[in-house]
Amino acid sequence: MAAPQQQKLKVNGPVAVTANRLTDGAVVWRTSGEGWSVDLAEAAIVTTADDAIALLAAAQKRDLDAVGAYVAPVVIEADGSVKPGNLRERIRVAGPTFELPH
Amino acid sequence: MYAYDEFDRAFLAERVDEFRDQVVRRLSGALTEDEFKPLRLMNGVYLQLHAYMLRIAIPYGTLNADQLRRMAHVARTYDRGYGHFTTRQNIQFNWIKLEELPEAMAALAEVGVHGIQTSGNCIRNVTTDQWSGATPEECDDPRIWAEILRQYSTLHPEFTYLPRKFKIAITAAAHDRAATKVHDVGLRLHRNAQGELGFEVLVGGGLGRTPFVGKSIRPFLPVRDLLSYIEAIMRVYNQYGRRDNIYKARIKILVHEIGAEAFAKAVEAEWEAIRGGALHLTDEMIAEIRGRFIYPAFQALEDDPAELVEALKDARFATWYRNSVHKHKVPGHSIVTISLKPVGAPPGDATADQMDVVADLADDYGFGEIRVGHEQNLCLPNIAQKDLPELWRRLDAAGLATPNVNLVNDIIACPGLDYCALANARAIPVAQEIAKRFSDLDRARGIGRLHINISGCINACGHHHVGHIGILGVEKNGQEFYQITLGGRADEHAQLGTLLGPAVSYEQVPGLIEDVVDTYMELRAGPHELFIDTVARLGVEPFKERVYAAH
Numbered sequence: 001m002a003a004p005q006q007q008k009l010k011v012n013g014p015v016a017v018t019a020n021r022l023t024d025g026a027v028v029w030r031t032s033g034e035g036w037s038v039d040l041a042e043a044a045i046v047t048t049a050d051d052a053i054a055l056l057a058a059a060q061k062r063d064l065d066a067v068g069a070y071v072a073p074v075v076i077e078a079d080g081s082v083k084p085g086n087l088r089e090r091i092r093v094a095g096p097t098f099e100l101p102h
Numbered sequence: 103m104y105a106y107d108e109f110d111r112a113f114l115a116e117r118v119d120e121f122r123d124q125v126v127r128r129l130s131g132a133l134t135e136d137e138f139k140p141l142r143l144m145n146g147v148y149l150q151l152h153a154y155m156l157r158i159a160i161p162y163g164t165l166n167a168d169q170l171r172r173m174a175h176v177a178r179t180y181d182r183g184y185g186h187f188t189t190r191q192n193i194q195f196n197w198i199k200l201e202e203l204p205e206a207m208a209a210l211a212e213v214g215v216h217g218i219q220t221s222g223n224c225i226r227n228v229t230t231d232q233w234s235g236a237t238p239e240e241c242d243d244p245r246i247w248a249e250i251l252r253q254y255s256t257l258h259p260e261f262t263y264l265p266r267k268f269k270i271a272i273t274a275a276a277h278d279r280a281a282t283k284v285h286d287v288g289l290r291l292h293r294n295a296q297g298e299l300g301f302e303v304l305v306g307g308g309l310g311r312t313p314f315v316g317k318s319i320r321p322f323l324p325v326r327d328l329l330s331y332i333e334a335i336m337r338v339y340n341q342y343g344r345r346d347n348i349y350k351a352r353i354k355i356l357v358h359e360i361g362a363e364a365f366a367k368a369v370e371a372e373w374e375a376i377r378g379g380a381l382h383l384t385d386e387m388i389a390e391i392r393g394r395f396i397y398p399a400f401q402a403l404e405d406d407p408a409e410l411v412e413a414l415k416d417a418r419f420a421t422w423y424r425n426s427v428h429k430h431k432v433p434g435h436s437i438v439t440i441s442l443k444p445v446g447a448p449p450g451d452a453t454a455d456q457m458d459v460v461a462d463l464a465d466d467y468g469f470g471e472i473r474v475g476h477e478q479n480l481c482l483p484n485i486a487q488k489d490l491p492e493l494w495r496r497l498d499a500a501g502l503a504t505p506n507v508n509l510v511n512d513i514i515a516c517p518g519l520d521y522c523a524l525a526n527a528r529a530i531p532v533a534q535e536i537a538k539r540f541s542d543l544d545r546a547r548g549i550g551r552l553h554i555n556i557s558g559c560i561n562a563c564g565h566h567h568v569g570h571i572g573i574l575g576v577e578k579n580g581q582e583f584y585q586i587t588l589g590g591r592a593d594e595h596a597q598l599g600t601l602l603g604p605a606v607s608y609e610q611v612p613g614l615i616e617d618v619v620d621t622y623m624e625l626r627a628g629p630h631e632l633f634i635d636t637v638a639r640l641g642v643e644p645f646k647e648r649v650y651a652a653h
Contacts, residue, residue, distance in 0.1 A: 003523050003524060020149055020152075022200065023200055024199035024201070025154040025199070027151075063134060086580050087519065087580070088151070088519060091151060091519060091520060096520035097528060098520065098530055098534060100182060100184065101183070101452070102184070102453065
């Protein structure tokens with residue numbers, strides 16, 4: 001399986017740009033203020049391929065804050081909240097789907 | 103245990119300092135990610151879905167108690183309190199911060215542990231039988247030869263940028279616990295008619311998207327020629343292996359495309375030119391490596407001591423004993439497997455506290471030695487039988503005495519989509535749900551030996567092709583689906599499983615597996631016919647008819 005970074009860009013709905021924070025690998029989302037946030041609610045959401053490419057290109061200009069940026073699908077709920085658009089992104093946001101050893 | 107010398111310790115300390123500097127330069131922006139990534143990978147540092155992952159090599163699956171305690175310390179101090187033992191006898195820490203990695207590595211290096219050769223297109227950590235040095239089945243201790251290969255291959259400049267990663271496994275017992283036939287090179291140590299030690303050499307085995315069972319290219323290679331012959335194989339692979347397509351770059355593709363006979367001919371020609379050179383192993387070299395393996399000073403003990411006979415009156419102890427204790431080459435001693443598969447827990451995970459318990463038990467009863475098997479369980483290879491009852495009590499108290507070794511819920515599973523950036527589907531929760539279906543261990547024992555292997559993608563880290571029941575996660579239209587194969591095996595009779603039928607959904611997998619097992623119970627010739635033998639006798643069709651009729 002190719003990682004999302006290696007796959008052809010497909011935009012069929014709302015998307016955001018996500019990456020991993022350099023210092024600890026935490027999942028981060030590109031904001032409209034050209035920064036990164038660990039909160040998906042603060043992500044810049046776009047709906048066209050051109051806008052997604054532009055958002056991704058801006059995110060990739062500097063690789064000191066976040067690495068491995070790619071475009072990920074999101075879902076906008078009826079109340080306006082933003083949720084991850086597929087299982088992979090749900091797991092990235094919420095962590096493993098089972099109880100961790102303790 | 104192998105005793106490292108001052109050279110090894112100094113080398114590791116320098117390596118950690120080098121990595122510490124690389125991290126500083128990366129965090130300051132002096133190194134770009136493109137520049138830094140290959141450097142971190144050469145130290146076993148991956149970036150996974152949610153965090154960095156540090157993979158640590160456990161050479162030929164052998165650890166001492168201090169090393170395991172230090173791993174517990176790293177898990178507790180720099181991670182989330184647990185580690186994951188892998189199908190290549192390594193351990194992975196899933197939540198380490200980049201900025202703290204040099205400290206974690208320094209702590210590990212102090213006890214001779216590192217992540218070198220756990221990533222990248224090099225010769226990876228050489229694996230072998232976790233019962234090495236203890237089982238009466240072996241003709242020699244295969245770790246001697248694994249250590250020779252380790253010293254030869256570590257940072258070998260000619261083999262640091264191979265077409266793809268390269269995995270070698272060694273067995274010295276008739277029953278292959280090291281899955282040698284599904285490695286790039288498999289070595290079967292045995293004696294010829296003259297009583298001399300040598301290797302049968304297999305090449306081109308492997309799993310992943312194009313699975314193959316290895317082909318034998320030399321029935322007997324004298325042990326003194328091990329390095330020159332391996333170098334000849336590596337050179338042929340390095341020269342002819344494809345570098346234009348990552349999916350066709352493993353040696354198995356080369357062997358398949360040109361044929362084992364032509365490949366062997368090329369190797370033999372290369373070998374003729376180098377066999378008498380610097381790589382020829384002298385008796386002195388072999389004796390020096392052999393001498394660095396320090397074996398326990400076993401007491402002269404009888405089998406079946408009174409303490410053991412008395413303890414066997416306890417049904418719970420007796421059940422564990424029959425499942426997890428195996429014959430040792432020295433009378434009065436046993437090999438103990440510690441299941442890391444408590445029903446419903448992530449396969450292969452151990453908490454820091456459990457690691458400390460195992461380290462203490464190894465010190466108290468097992469000459470300080472611990473092994474890791476590719477089945478993702480631990481092993482105490484040298485336990486006096488008189489100590490088994492107390493050992494069991496302490497394992498049981500730590501949740502480490504589940505008597506399910508080699509049973510249906512001793513499931514091998516890769517980290518899958520819950521951790522891995524390459525995965526398509528989850529593996530660990532599937533294993534947990536299947537294990538729960540067979541939580542009645544009396545029922546599991548009635549089923550008998552049955553290996554289930556689960557991979558979350560075609561890269562096959564869960565070795566699904568060689569599971570008696572193999573489960574492969576795939577993605578279809580954003581949903582997880584799972585292909586089921588039957589009849590695979592990783593032992594000396596290695597073969598790839600046969601596809602049962604169409605893929606099924608995540609929710610359907612546990613029920614389908616239960617139906618497969620129930621079908622086996624109805625079709626088997628008797629309680630002594632193992633699952634794998636019933637599948638071999640009947641094929642997959644009777645299973646397919648029954649299982650898909652129900653789903």
